[in-house]
Amino acid sequence: MQVRENGRPVPNLSVLPANTAGTKELAVVLVIDTSGSMRGAPIRGAVAAARVFASHRNPQQQLGIVEFNGAVRTALPLTTNQVAIERALKSAPPLGRNTHVYDAVQTALGMLKAGHIAGGAIVLLSDGADTGSVATTAAVQSAAQAAGVRIFTVGLKSGAFDATALKALAAGGSGSFSIAGSSAQLSAIYDQLGSELSSQYVIRYRSQAKPHTTVRVDVSLPDGAGAALSYVTPALPVHPDPPFHRPFWQSASAFAAVSLVCAVLIALGLITALRAQPTRRSVGARLAEFVSPAEKPHDERLSLALRFFSGTEQKLARREWWGRFKEELDVAGVEMPAVQVVVLTGVGTLLLIVVIVALTGSPLLALLAFIAPLAVHVVIERRLEHQRSLFADQLADNLQVIASALRAGQSFVGALSVAVSDAPEPTRREFRRVVADERLGVPLDQGLSVVARRMRNRDLEQIEVVAALQRQTGGNMAEVLDQAADTMRERADLRRMVKTLTTQGRMSRWVVSALPPGLLLIISVINPTYVKPLFATAGGHAVLVVCTGMIISGSLVIKRIVDIDV
Known part of the structure; x- marks a missing residue:
């Protein structure tokens, strides 16, 4: 098969037979005249012919039925349900006065358009001319051409038969006109039309024609058969309606932009204040408490930063957890002051919320920003556990040193001082604290x-x-310390054995925790449309938030199971 558009071969051609096309590709609407002139054998023959046509229908091909006289009625919406089709064609419909042919065809066109049918067809049966339609021949022909719908007309001869309207519709709808001398011949005509429409093909290609241009499409087969069709491409509107625009300051983009600017300004101010805050008091500053040094220029940035952090720390000091938090930072070896850690974590969380809202437009997904304080907590806890683990591993050896110093005649405090001079961190820091307190x-x-x-x-x-x-x-005391050191070494060996035995459980925790986000990332790369609802709908955002919480909760539960205290 070769397809040419205005004499030029068409590339990237797609040809689908009717039996493989989807339900949105092909459909037929039967339009049946139910005026008074069809009484008796004509209407019974029309219904019988419609049954014959339906018997040739491809299972994927939708079928609809429109009946008309002085009023137009949709007897059967587009459907592939064979039971519904047989029920609609079970008996002859009631008859009425007048013959609104054009109105009926216009209703059938609307049915195909509402069903988003790519290749639609209308089979119209009538025994007379149009009487009383609101629609006109030109309007119906134009609508059919614009929608790419073919119109096949069948005329049933009667005393008042007039084929003018039927021929005009067939010519304007790129179909054909057939005439039946009696109702008995209708079945043969509908049988031929049913076979023709059930064996049609859907040809698709991307046209390069410009708007409002006449296009001629020629289809040729190897055996010499072919077909041709001409149409005019739609014209662009001369004065298109302006799109609806919400005022910028009322949009979500404005909210995200203003929030981002505010967060950046706050962050810059805090960074400036953090750089200005002294981390250590110099010798001169300590001596200034007892003498009156020469006055130095007043630094407004330093004063503002000190007031800000001092006020923040005073408010936090009222909380029960504040003292414990400062102690944990000291043990973990975090040099940054506790108030700075809290403030920077809060600012980072705020910035992450603004970025997520700006990128996704979903306030619900902004809940994921609270991963930031959780991550800070995890980092501090890991450093804390590392320092405590080091201290526990070093304690037995340091007690041995203390016991040796006691045997050499040192006091307990002197023995601690000897251990401090040789001990690694963090034991040195902690024992130095004991000696200083003593x-x-x-x-x-x-x-x-x-x-x-x-x-x-x-x-x-x-x-x-x-x-x-x-x-x-x-x-x-030296002998007691030796026995304690031996006991600690045995407990350390036991802890290492338990840690080895629970290695599989800890690895399972990380594998199970990383599996859902890893799969989501891989599927997003391979098939983005599959996971698009998770990021484009409110329900998807809720699922992401809930799943994130469940993954974190599950990880913590597994950690609790494999964390055996010895």
Whole structure:
């Protein structure tokens, strides 16, 4: 098969036979005259012919029925339901006065247009001329040509038969006109039309013709047969209606833009303030509390930053968790002040909310921005656990050093000082804190209690008890420390064995947690339209938020299961 448009071959041609086309590709509307002149054998023959036509219908081909006299009635909407078709053609319809041929054809065209049919056809049966239609011949022909619908007309001879309207519709609708001398001949005509329409093909190609241009399409087959069709491409409107535009300041884009600008300004102000805030007090600043140094120029940025962070910290200090949070940052080795961590996390979350809303336009998806504070919490917790794990691993060796120093004649405080000089971090930092507190008059057992709480180390709590007993009653503390160190090494071996045995569970946690977002990413790359509803609809956004929460919850539950405290 070769298709030419205005004499030029058409590239990228698509040809679909009727039996493989979809339900939106091909459809036929039977338009049957039910005026008074069809009484008796003519209307019975028309219904019988319609049944014959329906018997040739391709299963994928939709069929509709329109009946007309002085009124137009849709007897059967477009459908592929064979039971509904047989029910509609079971008996002859009621008859009436007048013959509104053009109105009936216009109704059939509207039915095909509403069904979004690519290749529609109308088969019209009447025994007379149009009487009383509102629509005109030119209007119906123009609508049929614009919609690409073919009109086949069948005339049934009667005393008042006039084929003018039927011939005009067939010619203007690129169809054919047939005439039946009696109602008995209708079945043969409808049988031929049914066979022809059920074996048609759908030819598709992308036309390069300009608007309002006459196009001639020639279809030729290898055996020499072919067909030709001419049409005029639609013209562009001279004065198109302007699209509806909501005022910019009332749109979601304006809200996202203003929010983004405000967030950027806040972030710039906070960054400037953070750079201006001193992290450490110099020697001169400390001496200034006791002497009156020369006045220096007043820095407004520094004063503003200090007032802002000081006010924020005063408000946060009223919270029960604030002291614990500052202590955890100190143990984790985070040098940034706690108030800066909180403020920067809040600003980062706000910026992430604005970016998500600006990119997706969905406030619901903005809930995903709260992953930012969760991520900060996870990072701090991991550093905290790392420091505490290091301390626990180093404690046995450091107790051995303390025991050796005690045997060499050192006091417990002196032995701690010896351990501090040789111990790695974080043990050095924590034991240095105990020695410094003891010099300030804090008992050793209380100092060790603080370190045990900071490091969450139950082994150190035992050393605290030993220190209290040694302070009150004395005794061979070196031997007790040796036994405690041996016990700690055995417990460390047990912890390592448990960690090895739970490795599979921890790996399963990360695999199960990463599997849903990984699959979503892969499917988004391979078939974006498959996951488009998740990102383009409110229901999809809700599903994303709920699934994210479930993934995080499941990960935390698995962590709780495999985290065995020894």
